[in-house]
Amino acid sequence: MEKYRVPAEWERHYGTITTYPQAYETFFDRLENAKNTFVQMIKLIAEGEKVFINVNDENTREELENKLKKADANQKNIQIFINPTNDAWCRDYCPIFVKNSQIKALKFRFNAWGNKYPYQLDDKAGRKITEFLRIDRIDIDMVLEGGSIDINGKGCLITTESCLLNPNRNPDMSKEEIEKALKKYLGVEKILWLGEGIVGDDTDGHVDDITRFVKEDTILTAIERDKSDPNYEPLMENFNRLKSFTDTSGKPFRIITLPMPDPVYYRYPHKDEEERLPASYANFYITNKYVIVPVYNCKQDEVALDIIQKIFPDRKVVGLYAYDIVVGLGAFHCLTMQVPA
Template sequence: MNSADYRSTLHDYAMPAEWQPHLATWISWPHNQDSWPGKFGPVEPVMVQAVAALAASEPVYINVLDAAHEKHVAALLEGHASAGRVKFHRFPTNDAWCRDHGALFVTGRAAGAEPLLALNFGFNAWGGKYPFELDNAIPPQMAATLGVPCVTVDMVLEGGSIDVNGAGTLLTTEQCLLHPNRNPNMTQADIEQALQDHLGVQQILWLGDGIVGDDTDGHVDDLTRFVSADTVVTVIEQDPTDDNYTVLGENRERLAKMQLHDGRPLQVIELPMPKAVEYKGDRLPASYANFYIGNSVVLMPSFNDPNDAVNAGILSNAFPDRKIIPIDCTDLVLGLGTFHCLTQQVPAPPG
């Protein structure tokens, strides 16, 4: 399918919510030690825990650099995740953040539409902050592996900058999508139209700024996430002296006023933030909102904090049909992201 064909049938496709059934979860195995300076050692064991939890109910596809890297990762996973549930792809990347450099998938919702289609948005490493040429080449490789059409979209967009409810609404932030380092020639109206056209949504809800330490310019997946068609969880800071207090309070006020496109109020559940996580004096973007919803589990970042248990309970109530898996991300977050940033779901085609 070429871009012209796709644009003529945009209304036939939509991006499913993350909790809808997955064909697989895709990750790019961490390898760039510059992202975890002096602390790369703990990263791979955390990833082993994550893959083992996911592989219990869905295949996990893993991008690796080459044959030697594949052998290394396979040895780490041995005895933790069934080899039959893990598939390696020798697709080299600059870094591990598959949420942002991977393909975004939409599914057909009308007769004659492709069941599954990959969208290849542009990726520029969050405004040119890091090398990205290998990462930007990943979406077509993912599509080819799956045997699905791939459509290139002339717009920079990272998966972590958006969240959808699978029922016509998308949530994002002004700090990220309106930042001039992404799409300087697009107005807010242009961006909204592109999101509606390509992701099959009817409504865009805008939050303001992101949390301190987030070098992605305010990704929404560190702030607020849909947990059902009409409900979000959102992080809040209870300490008025904390640097995140004001910005999270302002976003909470916005959420309180939001309605869905059918006029229903948006339901909001609060997730209290952990105490500040720092490394060599720098604040890291530790957030409970960066969880990942698998077919039978929710991978929840934990931070050796009293609020770990509080948030596990909140997410358990939000996802009663899934097991909440808290995994210590105190070291992992040095890379400036956790489980949602490191994963990309491949939705199961309808039917």
């Protein structure tokens, strides 16, 4: 296979792939609100790039078109495909797009975060989308979710041991074999390993909820200041690891810290008590024009937005209230996958 690389998310996009929230079993009584938040997100993305949306059927397509029209979204930049899915989190079942002189789609296997939920439609939809977009696809016999890795576009990839080394993903692969595969397929030279993710994250610790590359030499990472909070220790341990990491030329990264929001809870209909949700500001999505950040109506919102705005002076940072989306255990980054220009 010829040498490709994964562009960083802040590099120019051709467009964004996403999936309309449709499953009651994901969003429960917040589904209608989640759909409306989704439409706000699409309106923003479509101002600066194309948006490709998966829906289950013709009725859902009509419903979504009506909502987009009502929101005055730029429909010239929006294409809706009937491409049935189990769930909305297309970051994880979409291909990862690589480029050199052309764009290719690497379709890794998807098993719903270690066989936790039904996933056959998702895995199929991830392949089908490449046919709609007419992008050549390479199928890879390895489980890998897009939200489990982050890449700086200059040879470094960051991930977590709790997710990529979990036996529910690739039980027959050692850490060394996983590293070798990531380097081979994604064109990276260096793998940076963090420990665990945050409480409430059913993906076994996706890195896009905690730590993100924001420039080639800069990493933004969530930390919890309250020592009694269960997120305090794992996030502090990750922060300490980050301070020892270097890029491909041996230079340390600049590390910027991001606060955690106040704990966010939801009582699922089939549960006896409220559960903590994986609410984080790190699950933002970088578009050509905006950085779309999940916010939770708490005092840390403004602090987080200000930190992120300083990092991206060429884009407008927009906070969207994300509670109804996070009930489904993801946020705006989980909902999207960028296609490079």
